[in-house]
Amino acid sequence: MVPFAGWKMPVQYTGITEEHQAVRSGVGIFDISHMGQFLVSGSASMDWLNGLLTNGVHKLEEGQGQYTLMLNERGGVIDDLIVYRTGPEEWFLVVNASKIAEDREWMQARLVPDVALADESPAFAGMAVQGPQAVDVFGKALPGERMPSRNGVAMIARRNGGKCVICRTGYTGEDGFEFFCPATEGPEWWNTFVAAGARPCGLGARDTLRLEMGYPLNGNDLSPDRTPLEAGLGFFVDLEKGAFVGRTVLTEQKANGLPSKLTGVRVTEKGPPIRAHYAVFAGGAQIGELCSGGVAPSLGGAGIGMAYLPPDFATPGKVLEIDVRGRRFAAETVKKPFYRRPA
């Protein structure tokens, strides 16, 4: 068990690699009770969210969700989150555990009339059921319920009126769903999903799975000093929807070019795993450092990582070296995602 954002979390239950493979080929379950949940509602809520988040919430139909980012005035990332539209003027936001207080304070300070914001994080337990067999687990654990479509959300009322939220999203690159229930019902639901075939997975596998997909981890790959354009998340930025916090900086970057790009890196010789903060060299000079790194179980144990590098290095095949405890190992830039599911 390790401390994580104020929680005690298991790195592994039986083994990172086994858990990783279970999610790629079967189905795994992650405890995500640490994540935060905000409810936003009110007649002005759509415009308000559009002014605080990079993606366009107006594009969401009821029952749909989208990945989005909340930026500071400098265009840097405060948090990345998913916003689900649960009603005409109702939104369910899932935010990072380590950012719950900061997100809430940032949003509260910018509240406008006709918007209500509630931090419901302590009220919810959460679990992510992920893998090609997640649909089977859903069917067994929730007979009669319909799984939302990709990125979608559904609310179900059960067990003495306790509300559960089902989201067809995840952080592994596999099909699956995230399930939020009243905190007191967490253990019961966990056991239900495990009995239906989901294998318990810890933070270790969560990290290797997301890294193989090139998904950023806030605090590692996202920072208040880097914009989502530098992080390669332009797809989740709607510059056409009107003003939002950070937009000016993004517009300037788009016009004048990016100072750096979050780039995929892969080791090309046999060597030790590469990890966050290892220095990245090209032509003998340091050009950056890894913000994430690790072993990719689905790529034969290859060392992969991500680093903010000068834009010249953002194309695949650029020759690099990674410094591991004073020794340099050959590496190259590669396209993300590192792993693609076999067709």
Next chain:
Amino acid sequence: MPAAPANARFATSHEWILTGTEISPVGISEHAQVELGEVVYVELPEVGRQVKAGDSVAVVDSVKAASDIYSPASGEIVEVNQEITSNSSLVNEDPYGAGWLFKIKLADPSELGALLDETAYKALY
């Protein structure tokens, strides 16, 4: 779960060393290999290096993390386990046998008296 040889002594930093010989193999404990998980790379010291008890002399890299390995005794590194550089999973499979890391020629065998036997070591966790 493999038991340690009766003459193994443990450091609180989870290394074992065999006592009663002038040249003593060193490895990591069963508990350590379980905690580290799948070992994917081992960085071994140079043969001939003089080390002091407590010096960081090797690195065991698992899927989870890179961990420093400290020498449980002072002396000279006289041999390293080449086998594990190509087959690092031996550290997981046989931590008290084929998964040894290096051998040290003891400078002062009496140093080992400060280490723990397996029962005392296991009582730590």
